[in-house]
Amino acid sequence: MGSTYADAFEPASLRQACTDCGIYELCLPAGIAGEDLRRLDSILRDRRPVETGHALFHAGSPCNALHMVRSGSLMSVLTTAMGDSQVIGFHLPGEIVGLDGIGTLVHGCTTVALERSRVCELPLPRLNELAGKVPAVRESLNRLVSRELAGEHAHIALMGRRLAHERFAAFLLSLSLRYQRLHRDPNVLRLGMTRNDIASFLGLAVETVSRLFTRFHDLGMLRVQRRVVRILDPAGLEAICMGTQPEDVEQADIRQAGGAGLS
Amino acid sequence: MGSTYADAFEPASLRQACTDCGIYELCLPAGIAGEDLRRLDSILRDRRPVETGHALFHAGSPCNALHMVRSGSLMSVLTTAMGDSQVIGFHLPGEIVGLDGIGTLVHGCTTVALERSRVCELPLPRLNELAGKVPAVRESLNRLVSRELAGEHAHIALMGRRLAHERFAAFLLSLSLRYQRLHRDPNVLRLGMTRNDIASFLGLAVETVSRLFTRFHDLGMLRVQRRVVRILDPAGLEAICMGTQPEDVEQADIRQAGGAGLS
DNA sequence: CGGCGCTTTGAACTAGTTCAAAGCAAGTGG
DNA sequence: CCACTTGCTTTGAACTAGTTCAAAGCGCCG
Numbered sequence: 301m302g303s304t305y306a307d308a309f310e311p312a313s314l315r316q317a318c319t320d321c322g323i324y325e326l327c328l329p330a331g332i333a334g335e336d337l338r339r340l341d342s343i344l345r346d347r348r349p350v351e352t353g354h355a356l357f358h359a360g361s362p363c364n365a366l367h368m369v370r371s372g373s374l375m376s377v378l379t380t381a382m383g384d385s386q387v388i389g390f391h392l393p394g395e396i397v398g399l400d401g402i403g404t405l406v407h408g409c410t411t412v413a414l415e416r417s418r419v420c421e422l423p424l425p426r427l428n429e430l431a432g433k434v435p436a437v438r439e440s441l442n443r444l445v446s447r448e449l450a451g452e453h454a455h456i457a458l459m460g461r462r463l464a465h466e467r468f469a470a471f472l473l474s475l476s477l478r479y480q481r482l483h484r485d486p487n488v489l490r491l492g493m494t495r496n497d498i499a500s501f502l503g504l505a506v507e508t509v510s511r512l513f514t515r516f517h518d519l520g521m522l523r524v525q526r527r528v529v530r531i532l533d534p535a536g537l538e539a540i541c542m543g544t545q546p547e548d549v550e551q552a553d554i555r556q557a558g559g560a561g562l563s
Numbered sequence: 564m565g566s567t568y569a570d571a572f573e574p575a576s577l578r579q580a581c582t583d584c585g586i587y588e589l590c591l592p593a594g595i596a597g598e599d600l601r602r603l604d605s606i607l608r609d610r611r612p613v614e615t616g617h618a619l620f621h622a623g624s625p626c627n628a629l630h631m632v633r634s635g636s637l638m639s640v641l642t643t644a645m646g647d648s649q650v651i652g653f654h655l656p657g658e659i660v661g662l663d664g665i666g667t668l669v670h671g672c673t674t675v676a677l678e679r680s681r682v683c684e685l686p687l688p689r690l691n692e693l694a695g696k697v698p699a700v701r702e703s704l705n706r707l708v709s710r711e712l713a714g715e716h717a718h719i720a721l722m723g724r725r726l727a728h729e730r731f732a733a734f735l736l737s738l739s740l741r742y743q744r745l746h747r748d749p750n751v752l753r754l755g756m757t758r759n760d761i762a763s764f765l766g767l768a769v770e771t772v773s774r775l776f777t778r779f780h781d782l783g784m785l786r787v788q789r790r791v792v793r794i795l796d797p798a799g800l801e802a803i804c805m806g807t808q809p810e811d812v813e814q815a816d817i818r819q820a821g822g823a824g825l826s
Numbered sequence: 827c828g829g830c831g832c833t834t835t836g837a838a839c840t841a842g843t844t845c846a847a848a849g850c851a852a853g854t855g856g
Numbered sequence: 857c858c859a860c861t862t863g864c865t866t867t868g869a870a871c872t873a874g875t876t877c878a879a880a881g882c883g884c885c886g
Binding site: 462494495496506507510511513514526 | 831832833834835843
């Protein structure tokens with residue numbers, strides 16, 4: 301207790317300086333200090349929190365700012381020519397959102413809040429202006445680009461995996477890792493997204509994801525309660541990612557310990 | 564005649580100015596003109612052509628430049644913790660390569676030439692320096708970031724598709740579109756990559772890709788000769804992408820017209 | 827209490843994988 | 857010039873992991 305991440309009572313107008321922000325070193329301003337940071341800080345704007353299910357922005361709408369997640373979590377969705385949609389990412393505090401609009405000035409995807417979320421807004425005109433003057437800002441932006449692309453690549457690699465349980469394990473581990481960076485307990489995931497969202501993200505059917513949750517639970521690797529997931533066996537998950545699963549994950553056997561009944 | 568893309572005899576030392584480059588408007592310098600372009604041009608370097616199968620750079624190696632494809636084609640591969648590798652992209656002329664290293668200064672993936680290819684090199688220190696002085700260069704870089712991210716998102720959306728023939732059709736169409744932008748015949752694809760590479764890119768087994776080629780060929784949508792693929796029915800491919808396939812693609816029936824013989 | 831959205835479970839089905847082997851083009855060396 | 861190797865591609869046949877369809881369960885909010 302004492303370390304909850306709800307910050308419900310902070311008035312929207314009270315801009316918290318970057319240096320006072322708990323995730324400062326994980327965010328864009330990382331590596332920027334002194335006067336440079338003050339200038340960056342001065343162009344940052346606080347948005348009124350985005351409520352659960354509400355969109356931060358929509359695909360196709362003009363992009364005039366970069367957004368950084370301060371608290372909560374969001375999800376980006378790509379809606380293809382036909383109606384079907386594809387979840388392309390989940391965003392935790394410290395992560396950037398909407399970088400794909402930085403050049404086109406149009407948002408390429410829709411981003412919605414998975415829970416009440418707070419984001420900082422960095423108006424593009426002023427950011428570009430600042431980038432012209434401050435090398436450190438350019439470097440930070442470059443790091444952001446690298447990070448973002450690495451994330452997309454990881455997602456592609458994840459979807460390239462053949463077996464569903466490998467993708468699933470990889471997904472959980474990647475979340476766990478990001479929790480760790482945020483100094484949260486990496487073994488207690490609070491998923492704000494639905495099973496459907498996860499399924500889309502992983503390129504699987506909802507039912508498969510649901511079954512995966514139950515299977516991993518039954519195997520004692522997870523403790524699943526609704527959207528709260530406790531990782532009981534991180535090493536096991538990693539083994540699965542590596543394709544080195546201890547052979548019982550493959551076909552979470554129906555027969556329980558004792559084993560005569562083969563349904 | 565006259566419009567082949569082979570430029571085998573151009574000496575490596577002879578730097579061709581951006582304005583004289585056929586793909587100038589598709590490349591980084593697009594939108595930059597006059598004195599600004601001259602400055603950008605002056606820091607560009609020509610690399611000796613990369614031979615088929617040779618790496619432009621390796622994952623993990625220091626990244627000190629951005630590369631733009633001038634001719635030929637390349638492929639980027641991500642090698643995950645374990646041995647297995649994932650093809651994350653193919654690069655045609657005018658496209659950028661290695662943008663993911665711009666912030667970390669380390670290459671995140673390995674990029675190899677699928678054929679003898681020419682690339683322009685843009686040293687990062689000088690690029691950053693120039694970006695500080697010239698707003699147009701910053702804008703161009705931003706556009707590049709947007710384009711790159713859009714590409715990755717498209718790849719993710721592609722891998723999110725359930726059916727193999729949808730992914731396959733989407734892949735062919737995306738190539739065709741890029742050919743079109745290059746003013747090449749969008750219906751004659753010269754694939755430099757192996758079926759294996761395509762399979763990895765699409766998240767499928769090689770055999771599936773091979774069968775897909777033959778099926779589409781038999782349906783009269785493609786004319787496949789080794790690695791030269793002629794698109795005979797672009798509209799058909801699009802229909803498949805949209806999930807609106809004319810129902811015969813689903814199960815490319817064994818029975819030929821006439822139909823008695825069911826093998 | 828009733829309705830709604832999300833999740834789970836079951837059972838049948840099938841698209842794609844896997845394994846195995848043959849086919850083919852291109853190069854190498856005698 | 858031919859035999860032989862090598863790497864890529866195709867084809868076949870069996871198998872299975874994941875999808876699909878259908879229905880029930882469950883938690884939540886009005």
